Amino acid sequence: MVGIFGLPGEGTGISxxxxxxxxxxxxxxxxxxxxxxxxxxxxxxxxxAPGNVxxxxxxPSNVTDNTAxxxxxxxxxxxxxxxxxxxxxxx
Amino acid sequence: MRTxxxxxxxxLALAAIILAPRGGAQAQDAxxxxxxxxxxxxxxxxxGSYKLVNNLTFTGTTGTCLTITASFVTIDLAGFTITxxxxxxxxxxxxPTGIVAGxxxxxxxxRDGTISGFFRDVDLGSDGSIVEGLRVFGGTAPATSGYAPRxx
Numbered sequence: 512m513v514g515i516f517g518l519p520g521e522g523t524g525i526s527x528x529x530x531x532x533x534x535x536x537x538x539x540x541x542x543x544x545x546x547x548x549x550x551x552x553x554x555x556x557x558x559x560a561p562g563n564v565x566x567x568x569x570x571p572s573n574v575t576d577n578t579a580x581x582x583x584x585x586x587x588x589x590x591x592x593x594x595x596x597x598x599x600x601x602x
Numbered sequence: 603m604r605t606x607x608x609x610x611x612x613x614l615a616l617a618a619i620i621l622a623p624r625g626g627a628q629a630q631d632a633x634x635x636x637x638x639x640x641x642x643x644x645x646x647x648x649x650g651s652y653k654l655v656n657n658l659t660f661t662g663t664t665g666t667c668l669t670i671t672a673s674f675v676t677i678d679l680a681g682f683t684i685t686x687x688x689x690x691x692x693x694x695x696x697x698p699t700g701i702v703a704g705x706x707x708x709x710x711x712x713r714d715g716t717i718s719g720f721f722r723d724v725d726l727g728s729d730g731s732i733v734e735g736l737r738v739f740g741g742t743a744p745a746t747s748g749y750a751p752r753x754x
Contacts, residue, residue, distance in 0.1 A: 524723050524740050529730050532734050
């Protein structure tokens with residue numbers, strides 16, 4: 512895993528490096544989706560309650576058609592360069 | 603040269619005897635390849651396809667429900683739920699995890715089910731993972747649990 516976001520001990524919904532699709536995550540305090548370098552994240556949702564970071568993704572990765580809302584700190588945290596960041600809803 | 607009619611039943615019987623054990627072996631091979639049934643929280647030590655056949659409940663305040671120690675493992679939750687002790691429970695640091703694979707494992711897939719009530723719900727530290735169609739309801743206790751928000 513490249514790029515660890517949030518403080519240790521806060522809890523995480525899904526932590527993975529690879530392909531994450533069609534998943535829904537809520538009820539975390541730390542990070543909803545913690546995604547490693549070289550991943551593809553499509554069509555997933557992270558709703559903070561009371562999460563701090565919705566989607567935390569390391570570069571380069573493909574991040575498309577995801578939703579991240581109601582996260583206290585950051586909805587979509589992209590760490591580094593080389594992203595395909597398309598059609599994400601993360602106000 | 604034509605086979606006498608009286609030998610036909612004997613030839614058929616011999617063929618049945620020869621072929622029957624081979625068919626049974628094939629069926630057993632298929633079972634050995636999976637999907638292997640998961641009926642309770644456990645450690646998965648061999649590559650292959652695994653499938654939940656019922657809901658799982660994990661009550662520990664630390665530890666993991668499904669621990670993956672092999673590479674190239676696929677877990678189909680088959681619509682079932684893995685439930686941890688949260689969110690009513692206040693977790694200690696490094697509280698319970700729903701599914702975990704070691705950082706030195708690769709090719710782990712988890713799909714199609716619900717995981718709820720864990721401190722860390724799905725932790726696939728390895729490369730080449732696939733997560734598909736999961737519904738995750740974290741077990742994080744409310745703010746009164748004593749876990750400070752990030753940056754505070």
